Amino acid sequence: YQGVHNGTGESQYAGSVELGTSGSSGSFTLTDGERGDHKTYDLKGGQGSGDLFTDDDDAWGDGTPADRQTAGVDAHYGAALTWDYYKNVHKRDGIKGDGVGASSNVHYGDNYVNAFWQDSCFCMTYGDGQNNEHPLTSIDVAAHEMTHGVTSHTAGLEYAGESGGLNEATSDIFAAAVEFSADNPEDVGDYMVGEEIDLNGDGTPLRYMDQPSKDGSSLDFWSPDAGDVDVHYSSGIANHFFFLLSVGSGEREVNGVQYNSPTADGSTVEGIGIEKAEQIWFKALTEEMTSTTDYADARRATVAAATGLYGADSPEVKTVEAAWTAVSVS
Numbered sequence: 073y074q075g076v077h078n079g080t081g082e083s084q085y086a087g088s089v090e091l092g093t094s095g096s097s098g099s100f101t102l103t104d105g106e107r108g109d110h111k112t113y114d115l116k117g118g119q120g121s122g123d124l125f126t127d128d129d130d131a132w133g134d135g136t137p138a139d140r141q142t143a144g145v146d147a148h149y150g151a152a153l154t155w156d157y158y159k160n161v162h163k164r165d166g167i168k169g170d171g172v173g174a175s176s177n178v179h180y181g182d183n184y185v186n187a188f189w190q191d192s193c194f195c196m197t198y199g200d201g202q203n204n205e206h207p208l209t210s211i212d213v214a215a216h217e218m219t220h221g222v223t224s225h226t227a228g229l230e231y232a233g234e235s236g237g238l239n240e241a242t243s244d245i246f247a248a249a250v251e252f253s254a255d256n257p258e259d260v261g262d263y264m265v266g267e268e269i270d271l272n273g274d275g276t277p278l279r280y281m282d283q284p285s286k287d288g289s290s291l292d293f294w295s296p297d298a299g300d301v302d303v304h305y306s307s308g309i310a311n312h313f314f315f316l317l318s319v320g321s322g323e324r325e326v327n328g329v330q331y332n333s334p335t336a337d338g339s340t341v342e343g344i345g346i347e348k349a350e351q352i353w354f355k356a357l358t359e360e361m362t363s364t365t366d367y368a369d370a371r372r373a374t375v376a377a378a379t380g381l382y383g384a385d386s387p388e389v390k391t392v393e394a395a396w397t398a399v400s401v402s
């Protein structure tokens with residue numbers, strides 16, 4: 073019959089996975105009928121619109137970049153996890169909240185080491201990375217890019233200055249949250265971004281949330297010129313806030329990873345857990361923030377969100393305030 077199927081895929085970064093596919097015996101496509109018909113396309117090294125992935129037996133990829141379906145498997149799976157995360161954790165039905173799926177494009181360009189979201193096509197696009205062997209299709213990168221769509225259709229944070237840093241941080245925050253919520257045994261939750269795709273060639277991640285400056289460029293703490301640096305570096309302040317709010321300051325271990333998160337004032341912060349922290353950030357993003365929200369506004373937005381969720385004098389509100397103070401946002 074025509075309709076929703078569950079295919080199987082061998083991914084590069086997340087092991088063997090189930091995939092939402094459509095079609096009938098002999099001709100299936102990467103069209104996720106349970107998730108707004110989200111579709112995944114093969115750009116075949118070009119920059120055009122590409123072809124929808126098709127397969128005759130609904131078994132996709134072989135886990136290596138040599139098989140061009142593999143990047144499609146990772147991207148399609150990451151989009152499904154992100155869809156499920158917003159639906160199950162935040163009761164949001166797709167990027168726009170209207171149940172309509174987006175699309176993913178893989179194999180963009182040659183040796184292209186980036187991935188990006190575009191509102192114009194309601195799509196996310198992934199390069200194949202160095203030597204075309206490290207497609208940027210890990211779970212956290214997929215969640216990061218798809219979250220740019222959510223931000224665009226909610227707060228609409230502009231992509232410059234402090235608002236741009238908050239936009240970027242929102243993508244990193246939900247990238248981590250999706251990874252924790254997915255609980256994939258091959259790619260367990262962590263507070264790093266891009267640890268699977270080896271962008272630096274030495275196994276280190278792209279960004280660190282416990283101490284963002286470990287990447288050599290990101291800001292750990294707010295200062296008056298925070299809005300002057302690239303949005304991928306000013307995001308560090310909010311990523312750091314989110315780590316402190318979720319986990320806490322100083323030496324901590326989560327899922328076997330050691331973290332060490334400093335505070336600007338030497339204070340100690342005890343985290344409230346990522347399940348509460350992500351609710352606070354989502355409510356702030358969707359109900360309090362606007363296109364021009366800056367760091368001081370973000371503090372007010374998250375305090376308002378935490379107040380709505382947990383009450384004015386709650387420990388959650390006090391921890392939100394303590395975590396912002398610890399990154400020098402007052």
Ligand code: ASN
Nearest residue numbers: 186187188189216217240
């Ligand atoms: N991968 C980058 C990002 O999503 C692309 C960009 O600089 N916009 O942030």
Ligand code: ZN
Nearest residue numbers: 216220240243
């Ligand atoms: Zn981004």
